[in-house]
Structures are given as structure tokens and as C-alpha cells.
Amino acid sequence: MVPRAEIAHWLAASVALLLGLVLLSEVIVGSEVFRRRAWRAYLWPSLALVSGVLLWVVAVFSTFSTMHLLAHALWAQAAMTVGAVQLALVRGKLTSPHWPLLTAAALFLSGVAFLVHEQNPWLASRSAFLHHVIGWTIVLAAAFPVGQALQPRRALWGAGFALTFVVLAVLLYADRDAAPALGAALP
Amino acid sequence: MRRPLAFGAALAALAALALPAPAAAHAVLERALPETQARVGSPPAQVVLYFSEPVLAGPDAVRVLGPDGRLLSGAALLSPDRRVLRAVLAPLARGQAYTVRWRVTGRDGHSPAGVYTFGVGVAPPPPTEAVGAQGTTWRDHLARWLLFAALALLVGPLALRLLVLRGPVPPALEERFHLLAIAAAFLVIDAGIAAFVVRASNALQLPLVDLLFGDLQPFAEKTRSGAAFLVMTVGFAVVAALLVLAWVFDRPRLRAPALALALALASGLSLSGHQATEANASLLAELADWLHLAAACVWVGGLAALALLVWPTAPELRARAFLGFSRLAVALVAALVAAGGYLALARLPALAALWDTGYGRILLLKLALASLALAWGAFHHLVVRPRLAAGEELRLRPSLVGELTAALAVLLAAAVLANAAPPPPSGTPGALPGG
Amino acid sequence: MSSELAGEIAERAARRPRASGRGGRALAVQVLGPLTMLAGVVWAFAQPYRIVFLHPEGKGAYDFLVQPPLLVVVVGLLFSVLIAPGLVEDLERGDRGPAR
Numbered sequence: 166m167v168p169r170a171e172i173a174h175w176l177a178a179s180v181a182l183l184l185g186l187v188l189l190s191e192v193i194v195g196s197e198v199f200r201r202r203a204w205r206a207y208l209w210p211s212l213a214l215v216s217g218v219l220l221w222v223v224a225v226f227s228t229f230s231t232m233h234l235l236a237h238a239l240w241a242q243a244a245m246t247v248g249a250v251q252l253a254l255v256r257g258k259l260t261s262p263h264w265p266l267l268t269a270a271a272l273f274l275s276g277v278a279f280l281v282h283e284q285n286p287w288l289a290s291r292s293a294f295l296h297h298v299i300g301w302t303i304v305l306a307a308a309f310p311v312g313q314a315l316q317p318r319r320a321l322w323g324a325g326f327a328l329t330f331v332v333l334a335v336l337l338y339a340d341r342d343a344a345p346a347l348g349a350a351l352p
Numbered sequence: 353m354r355r356p357l358a359f360g361a362a363l364a365a366l367a368a369l370a371l372p373a374p375a376a377a378h379a380v381l382e383r384a385l386p387e388t389q390a391r392v393g394s395p396p397a398q399v400v401l402y403f404s405e406p407v408l409a410g411p412d413a414v415r416v417l418g419p420d421g422r423l424l425s426g427a428a429l430l431s432p433d434r435r436v437l438r439a440v441l442a443p444l445a446r447g448q449a450y451t452v453r454w455r456v457t458g459r460d461g462h463s464p465a466g467v468y469t470f471g472v473g474v475a476p477p478p479p480t481e482a483v484g485a486q487g488t489t490w491r492d493h494l495a496r497w498l499l500f501a502a503l504a505l506l507v508g509p510l511a512l513r514l515l516v517l518r519g520p521v522p523p524a525l526e527e528r529f530h531l532l533a534i535a536a537a538f539l540v541i542d543a544g545i546a547a548f549v550v551r552a553s554n555a556l557q558l559p560l561v562d563l564l565f566g567d568l569q570p571f572a573e574k575t576r577s578g579a580a581f582l583v584m585t586v587g588f589a590v591v592a593a594l595l596v597l598a599w600v601f602d603r604p605r606l607r608a609p610a611l612a613l614a615l616a617l618a619s620g621l622s623l624s625g626h627q628a629t630e631a632n633a634s635l636l637a638e639l640a641d642w643l644h645l646a647a648a649c650v651w652v653g654g655l656a657a658l659a660l661l662v663w664p665t666a667p668e669l670r671a672r673a674f675l676g677f678s679r680l681a682v683a684l685v686a687a688l689v690a691a692g693g694y695l696a697l698a699r700l701p702a703l704a705a706l707w708d709t710g711y712g713r714i715l716l717l718k719l720a721l722a723s724l725a726l727a728w729g730a731f732h733h734l735v736v737r738p739r740l741a742a743g744e745e746l747r748l749r750p751s752l753v754g755e756l757t758a759a760l761a762v763l764l765a766a767a768v769l770a771n772a773a774p775p776p777p778s779g780t781p782g783a784l785p786g787g
Numbered sequence: 788m789s790s791e792l793a794g795e796i797a798e799r800a801a802r803r804p805r806a807s808g809r810g811g812r813a814l815a816v817q818v819l820g821p822l823t824m825l826a827g828v829v830w831a832f833a834q835p836y837r838i839v840f841l842h843p844e845g846k847g848a849y850d851f852l853v854q855p856p857l858l859v860v861v862v863g864l865l866f867s868v869l870i871a872p873g874l875v876e877d878l879e880r881g882d883r884g885p886a887r
Contacts, residue, residue: 168849179858186819186866193815194874201877205870214593221541221589225582228568229380230464231549235564238545241589242538249534249596256600284462338855 167226171340177216178337181330184212188327192320206255214248217241236282243271262314269310272329276304291341299336302329379405379458381466381567388468389479389574395444395472399425399452406434407456407464414439417451417483424450449476451483458565466567467555468574478575485555488771492554495547496767500649501760502543503618506536506591507646508653509661510611513604516654516676517662517669525666530599532661533607537592537614541585548572548581580620587617615646626699626774637698644691648766651684652759659752671740674748678737681729692722701778709775718765725758813875820867827859 187209191199200206220241227233247268253259279300285293306329312322383402386392399416411427414437418424425439437456444450448471455465467485469476479485513521513529521529552571553563572578591610598606622641626633654677662673696715706712732748732755740746831838838857839850 168853172849172853175853175855175858178855179862182823182859182862183865186823186862187870190816190819190866190870190874193812193819194878195812198877198881199874202873205873208870214596218586218589218593221586225572225585228572230565231552231568232564234545234549234568238542242541245538245589245592245596249600252596252600258600285459289459338859 173223174337174340178334178340180212180216181337182334184209185327185330185334187212188323188330192323192327200255207252210248210251210255212248213244213251217243217245217248220244232282236278239278240275243275247271262317265310265314269307269314272303272310273307276300276302276307279303291339295336295340299333302332302336379403379407379456379464381454381464381569384452384468386470388570389470389476391471391473391475393473395446396441398438398440401437401454403435403437403456405458407437407458408434409437409456413437413454413456415453416441417453418444419448419450419483421483444472446473448472449474453482453484455562462565463562464565464567465556465558465562466570467557468570478577479570480551480555480575480577482555484557486557488554489550491550492547492771493764493768495543495550496770497764499540499543499547499621500645500763500767501652502536502539503614503645504649504651504653504763505656506533506540506653507611507614507618507649508651508655509533509536509657510607510614510653511650511680512654512657512662512673512677514608514611516680517673521669522666525661525669527599528661528665529657530595532657533610534592534595534599537588537595537610540614541588541592544581544584544588548578551577576624580624584617584620587613587620591617618642618645618649621645621770625770634698637695640691640694640698643687644695647684647687647691648759648763651681651688652756652763654680654684655752655756655759659749659756663749663752670748671743674732674740675737678733681733685726685729699774701775705775711769711772711774714765714769714772718762718769721758721762721765725755725762728755728758813878816871816874816878817867820863820865820871823863823866824860825863827856827861827863830859831856 191209218241220237224234224237224241227237250259250264250267254264277300279296283293283296283300285296287294287297306326309322309326309329312319313326316322380403381401382404385400386396399414401414407430409428409430413428414425415423416425416439424442424444426441428437428439430437437454449469450472451467451469453465453467455463457463467482468479469482509529509532548571549563549568552566552568555571556563556566558566572582591614594606594610594613598604598610619638619642622638622645625641658673658677662669666673700706700709700712700715706716728751732751736746736748736751740748834856835841837855839846839854843851
């Protein structure tokens, strides 16, 4: 009944890819044009909120180790919190320009959770390699929302944030439950 | 010169990621024979554990224990591919349950471990009652109390807003109602996870670092409390999402289904507690327990909302909120007392059990604390309410906080009671004489 | 007459870089979806064993529902159909509006 982990990871990759495309298109056309239609403004925060709820489903089926349960719970909560805050920002419920710092904190903690719960070294397996790469990608990507909070007009930060999800999608798609770190070249 | 090299290296790494071949992830127990929490017809000759990864295992990696704690398994043997672990068993008796404790070492040096039970011709006990499991500790009580308190903070203010303070309220107060509800929903989920992990840790009996790699699947998937945990965690995530939408889009109507769902999900605690799993369990007892819990949470949470939200934020609404909540509290207390009285009669085989058993003594303490809280509430209802209705200005916040503190102490006693084992019903061995 | 014509030509010239800028952005948004779909198709050819329809033996329901290269195509399609057209329309509406 419960699918293999890689199935869930590939689905998550698809959501991340869609999220990345949506964010990238906002950077390309500019927020003013992007938010001309209200549903577009709410799109990515809604995706984050719904993804968070679905991540709780994944979390409760990750009880094969306490560490996995806690890590997925953290990601679920981070996604829901970011989604809620972003929805409120779009709606005007929250107005401080510093709220993107919460997104940065959520990314940072999520990345740390990836790194902490993967106890194998980088090249031990495909899964280990991806945990390390994804973890560091998300940790470093926390800089983009910080940049957005400090320099909201610079497109670089928005582009970096968007591309983070595209990269995340590629990495998650590369997940195979049975694969070495870098193809057949290494033991 | 460097950039093309770096670019090329990145491309090569990406390309290599694309190539398939066999290898590994985290080592987990994929399958066991006998299966975890299984009832088998005939005594098995061996226990076999199948892992997702090659592991390292010493001779005592698998231990099968009888109900008396006697070791019934021989040395554990690994298959050549190191993914299958077997232990031959001494002849097992029918009509008994057995505990399997396993612990291996993964390639990363950490030690996944687990515990489960199986029965030969009988239903096995849950893994929390496996041989070697520790009883409940202060951590269980704290986690359960946090869960009760979070539930109260979620349903109480929602009920106050929907049933007492109907209609528009000042924006600042409305905002606080929203944010408290959202925070409380997340707190319920986190407290639920903490309670679940603490409960499993009592059975696993592992050091903290190894507990992080403990196998919680038998607890999650093969017990009532595990099933309740799964449903409640996802359910309260939906509640949190509803409350977020209610806040962001100014849709107060979404709070009613959120409250209804939260109260319904609280039944998970009743459906997995003593009144559902003990020998004299009944649907009526489960219903009474749920009613008792729901009424208590609405009462405690409503008090909290009065003292911490309404009083400081909307002075003009104090009288209306207090008078309305006072009326609601009558119904809540009636439900509390009626359901609680029924449960006490159902749980205790005799009056003497109140002071002759540990469960009874905890219940006595809870009754004493509840009496204090109810007396305080009665003072508010009988003395303060008429004066407030007459238009008198009263400094009530310290008194409300006092009643709230007493009520929270009752919740703590309730948490300890929920974790305690009730005395066996009359007529069973070890029961107190009926009377 | 000639000054009006000169003014009109100057206005058109001033508007042209802005229009081509918006045109560039519209093009970029329009190709995001097809590029994504193309990436999925290329991946399907590069790793045909990922397409369960071609190798259905021993595969379960989840394997049929979740085939990564096809998922990439679906995501690109969703973006192209649901999001890109509205964005381009809004960009062009801004293009036809008064010069700022």
C-alpha cells in the first residue's frame, strides 16, 4: 500500500519543478504583472501550504526510524509555515518586509535536517550523496530570501530562489533507492 | 580556464547521477517472520529478519524473550549477503506471547534497533508492553499533558469565539484568536509526536542517539495508539490549514468545520486509551471518555481565551464574554461530571480501589484538584456573574488566571491518570473484592 | 504636419525598446513550458528504462502512475496551458497601455 520512498521523492520533485517554474515566471515578468490576477499571486504560497499538509502524510509513514519521522515533520511544518506567511503577505495581513527572513529560516532548518539525518558519507550511496547535496543546496539557498528582505527590487534573489526549486527537482528526480552515488563508476 | 573545468565537472557529476546501478540507502527492517504483532497458529522454529541493506550483527543481535523474560533464541546468524538475520528458537509454548528485540549495525556505524511481539495462538500485547519495556515515566506525563493543554488551547478559544462571542469583535482580538488557534493546532501535532516517540522509547529502551534510529513501525502500524497517532497527525494538519485559510481570507465560517474536525480527532485519544483496550472496554465508555475530554478542553481553553485574549485586548467585551462563557460552563461542567462519574464507576471495581490502588490514588488527586477548580468556577458563576450582570466593574483577571491554573493542574493529573494502568475488573485474578 | 509626423515617429522609436523588452519576457515565459516538456522527452530517450510502459513486467500501480520523465512533461504542459497564456496576455495588455 505504501509506495517506495523514491516514488514519494519523484512526486515531490514534480511539485518542486512546478513551483520553480511559477517562481521563475514571476521573476521574468515582474511581480506587478504576475500579480495582476489574484489567483497567480496566491499560487505558490498555496502550493507550499498544500505540500506541507501532504508532507505530514509522508511523515507518519516514515516511522521506520525516529530520525526520518522527525525530519519529515520538520519539513512539513516548515512548508506549511512558509505557505501561511506568504499567503498572509500577498493578502496584506502581514506587511513587514522582514517576513522573507522566516522563509530563510525555514530553508536553513530544512537543509540542516537533511544533513543531520543522513549519517552516511557523501559517496556511500546515491541516497547519501543526494541527502548531502540537497541539504547543502537548501542551506545555501536560505541566502536568497535574506537578499529579498534586504534588497526587494533585485531580481537576482528571486531568480536564485526560483532556481533552487528547479535544482531541488533535478536532485529529487535523481533519487533511486538502489543506486550508487555517481552511477556505476564508483563502488 | 577554471570555469570550463568546473562546468565540465558539474556536467559529469550530473551525467553520472543519471546512470543506474545497485547500492544502498538507510538500513531498515523490511520484513520479519513471524510478522510484527502477529498471531501465529503454530510455534515458529526460528525468527527471520530481512533488512534493506547489508548489516553487521553480533550473536545477540536478535533476542526472543518469553513472558517470564527467559531467553529463548540461539545465536543470531547473518546470511552471506548480510541482509537476512536468523535465530533458532527453543520450543515455544502455545497460548503465550513472545518479545523479539533486535539490534544491528549499519555501514554508517549507527545501530537501528526495534522491538515487537508475536503470539502463538493468542493475540500479542502491543510493543509498549513487550518484555523489558519500561513503564511510563515523567516524560510520558509531560508529553500527554502538553497534548491536552494544546488541544484545550485549540478548541477552547474557537468554541468561545463561535458560541459566546458571536458576531464582529475588534480586529486586534480577532487577529489574536486566529493566530492562537493556528499555533495551537501545530502544537497539538508536535505534542502528539513527542508523546508517540516517548511511548515507543519506553519499549525500545535505547540510548538517545540510538533511539533516533529506532524502528517505530510496530508502534505506528500495529497498535491502536499508533493508528490514532497517524490519523490525528494528518487530521490536525488539515485543521491547521483550515485555520490558516480562515485567517488569511477572513473566512470565519471555516472555523466551525475546523472546530468540529478538531473535536472529532480528539476521539482518537479515547479510542486508543484504557476505555477502548481494557477487558471491560465498551463503546459507551469510549464515548464518555471523549465527552469528558472534549468538555474539559473547551472549559480550560475557554478560560485561557478569556484571561489571555479577551481581558487584555477588548475591555468592552469582558462582561459579555464572561457572562456568555459562564452559561456555557454550566453545560460543560455537567458533561464533565456526568462522564467522569461514569468512567470512575466503570474503571474502579470497588470504592476501596480509590485508596488501595495507584490508579485510584491518582484519581483521588485529580478529583481534589478538579474540586478546587470547580469551586473556583462556582464562585465565578454564583458570586461574580450576578455582580457583573448588574454592571459592576470588577478586577477579575487574577481570579480567572487562578481558575485557569487550577484547571491546568487538573489536566496534568488527567495526563498521569491516562498513562496509568487501571485496576483489573472484579472477577479477574488480582482484582479487589467486589463491593 | 511634419512636426506631428516627427513626434509620432519619435514616440514609436521610444516605445520600441520597451515593447521588445516585454516581447522578450513574453517569449521567455512562453518557452519555459515547452522547454520543460522537451527536457522530459529527452530524458525519456536517454533513460528509456524509466518509462514503465515500455517495461511493464513486475511493476506495480505506483510505478505506472509515477514515471519521472513523463511527470516532467506533465509539469511543463500544466505550466504552458494554465499559467503562461495568462502571463503573456497580461504582459501584452501592459504593452498596449499608455507609455510611462
